[in-house]
Amino acid sequence: MRIIRMTAAALALGAGPALAAQDTITLGMQLEPPNLDPTGGAAAAIDEVTYANIFEGLTRFAADGAIIPGLARSWDISEDGLTYTFHLAPGVTFHDGTAMDAGDVKFSLDRARAEDSTNAQKALFAGIADVAVIDPLTVRITLSAPDGGFAFKMAWGDAVIVAPESAETNAAAPVGTGPFKLARWVQGDRIELERHPDYWGAAPALSKATFRFISDPNAAFAAMMAGDVDAFPVFPAPETLEQFKADPRFTVIVGSTEGETVLAMNNKQKPLDDVRVRAAVAHAINRQDIIDGAMFGYGTPIGTHFAPHNPDYIDLTGISAYDPEKSKALLKAAGVSDLTLRMALPPPTYARRGGEIIAAQLREIGITTEITNMEWAQWLEQAFRGKDFDLTIVSHTEPMDIGIYARPDYYFQYDDLGFQALLALLDNTSAPEARSGLLKAAQGKIAMDYVNGYLFQLAKTGVANAKIKGLWENAPTQANDLTGVTWEE
C-alpha cells in the first residue's frame, strides 16, 4: 500500500500544470464536493468551490464576516421589521446568458422554502411568509415575524440565486451569476473555473482557477512543496506548518473558522441519556492536551457551541473544566461502572488524533472506548443519519449553528423543550440587545446540560505561495472567495 501512496504522490508531482502565468491559481482542497449545487447539498466542499465564485446570493459574507451587499445593491427594512425590500443590481446575467431579475429571486427563495425542498438549511427560509416581485429589479420579502438576522441568513451559500431553467441541473453543470463559471470537472481530480466575460461586477484578476482534490496529507504536502498547488486554504497536516513557516516561498495563514469541534454524545443512548454521565465525560476531557496533541497548538478551547470570535460569545469552559476526580464521582453517583463506549471517528486529523487522546483521557476515569475509524460516507450513513454511535468527534463548520440543538432529530438527539422555546424566542426577536441576551442564555443552557463535550474552535491553517494576496484569512463561512485574489509581481 505504501507503493500506491507513493505513486499517488508521484502522480501529484507530475500531473499538475507548470507554475504558469500570473493570472491563474491552483487551490488544494482535501475533499471533493459530491455535487456543485449549494442549494441541494450539505457538504462544505460545495460552498468551498462555488460560494462567491460561481453562485451569488442577495447578500454575502465579506472576509471579516460582515454582511455586505451581493446581488442586492441595497435593502430597506420596514418599521415593523417584517418587510425587506431588496434592490437588485442591474445588468446581471447568468452564465448561460439569461438575465437575472426579481423573478429568479422569487423562484430561488420559493424553491428553497417549498415543502419538498432539498435545501440542507431549510431553517434559513422558515421565516419567509411571502416573496413578491415589485418590478424586475425590486423584490419584497415579507416575514412572518421580525428577524434581525435575515440579511445574514440570505448570505449563506444555501441561499444563492439560481435560474429556473438551470436549477435542476446545477449539481453537475452549475449556472450562476458569479465572476467564474465552470470550465471542466474531472471527477476525483479537479474542478476548473474560468472567468465569466460578462460578469456584472468588477472583473476578478484571475482568469482561471483550478481546485485540486488531494485527500492524503502527505500528497498535499508534496504538492505544495513542488509548487503544483499554489495554495491550500485548509491544510490537512498542522504538524508540517512549522516547515512552511520556515520556507520563504510560502506564507502560513492562521485564522479562525466557524468550526466548533465537539465530542458529540448520543443523548438518547443509555447511559449517555443521564446528564451525570455526560458531565463525567465532559469533565474527563483536557482540552489543551487535545489542541496540542491533535492540532499542534492551533485551536481555541470552547465551553459551548459558539464561536469565540463572535461578540456574543461567553467563555463557559469552566463549566466543563478538566477534573477527572469529579468525573469519577459523577459516574459513581449515576451508578455506572465498567462503562464501554463506542467512538466513531471520521477521517479528519482533529477526529482521528483527538479521538485517541480522548480515549486515553476517558480511560483515566474508568471508561473504555472502542474506536472505529470511518470514511465520511460510512460516518454519514451510520452515525449522522443512522444515529448508531455513542461518541463521535466532528467539527460543525456552519456559521451560527447553535440552532441545531433545537432539532430533536439531529444526530446527537438533544431533545429539550426549554432550549427549543429559547431558540423560537430568538427567531422572533430582532432587538440586538435582546438577541444577544438570548444567545448567551442558549450557550449557557447547552453547556449546563452537557449535551456534547465542547472541545475547541477549529483554526483555519492554510498554506499559500507567498506571492498570492487576497485569500481569506478567516472563514466566516465555508468559502474560497477568489474575487479579490491577485498575484504579487
Add this chain to the structure above:
Amino acid sequence: MRWPVQLIIGAILSGLFVLAAAASFLWVPHEVSTLSIADRLKPPSARYLLGTDHFGRDILSMLMVGARTSIAVALVAVGIGVAAGVPLGLAAAARRGSLLDEIIMRGNDLIFAFPSLVIAILITAVFGPSALNAILAIGIFNIPVFARVTRGGALSIWTLDYILAARVAGKNALRISAEHILPNILNLLIVQGTIQFSLGILAEAGLSYVGLGAQPPTPSWGRMLADAQTMIYTAPRLAILPGLAIVGMVLGLNLMGDGLRDALDPRLRRARE
C-alpha cells in the same frame, strides 16, 4: 551437525524482537496507554531512550508492545494455515489423482489467483477493521501455501519402499500419513512456517498501515509508520524506528528460514558437504 551462519544471525535478530515482545508483558519503560502531551516529539534522552511520538508516548515501549501485536497476528495466522493446510495437503497426496485431490488443489489455485493483500483489505473492509479480522485474512492465504508444500513433499514420500511396506502391513492412508509422511516432511513445514511468519509480519504491518489492522490504542508497527508519515520531515525517527523494526524482524526470520532449510534438508546438507 554444524549450524549455518545465517541461521544463527537470523535467530538472534528475530529472537531479540520476540524477547522484547515477551518482556513487554512484564515491563515496559513507559505505559503506552497513557499519553503525556506535554512530552510530545521529544528527542532521545535518558528518560526516553528512543524519544517520544506525537502523543508523548515512549517509542521504545511502543515498539515493544507493537512487536507483540505483530508476532501474535503472524503466529496465529501461520497456525491457521498449518491447521487447515497440512491436513488438506496430506489428504490430497494420499488420494492422488482422485476427485478429492482435484477439488483441494483447484480450490488452492483459486485462492492463489487472488492478490492476497487486496483480499485481506476486502475482508477487513467488509467485517470491520480489527486485529482479529487481520489474522483471519492473513491466515486464509496461508492455507493453500501449506497445502501445496505438504502435498508436494508427501507425494515424493508416498513412492518410497517403506510406505509400500507399511501398506502391505495393513496400515491405512490416515495412519501412514500421520506416522510416516508427516514426520518426514516436518522440515519442509518448519522452513515454510518461518517464511510465512515473516510474510505475516509484513502483511500485518501493511494492513495496519492502511488502518485495517489493530485499532488504536493498540500499538502496531504499521500504524506507527502511518502516523509518522506527515512528520517525516520534522521528526524522521518516528518513521525510521518502526520501519527498522519491521525490516529487522522480517530479515531475521528470512535468514532463519534459509538457515533452517540448509540445516534440516538432508539433500542440501549432502550437497554442501
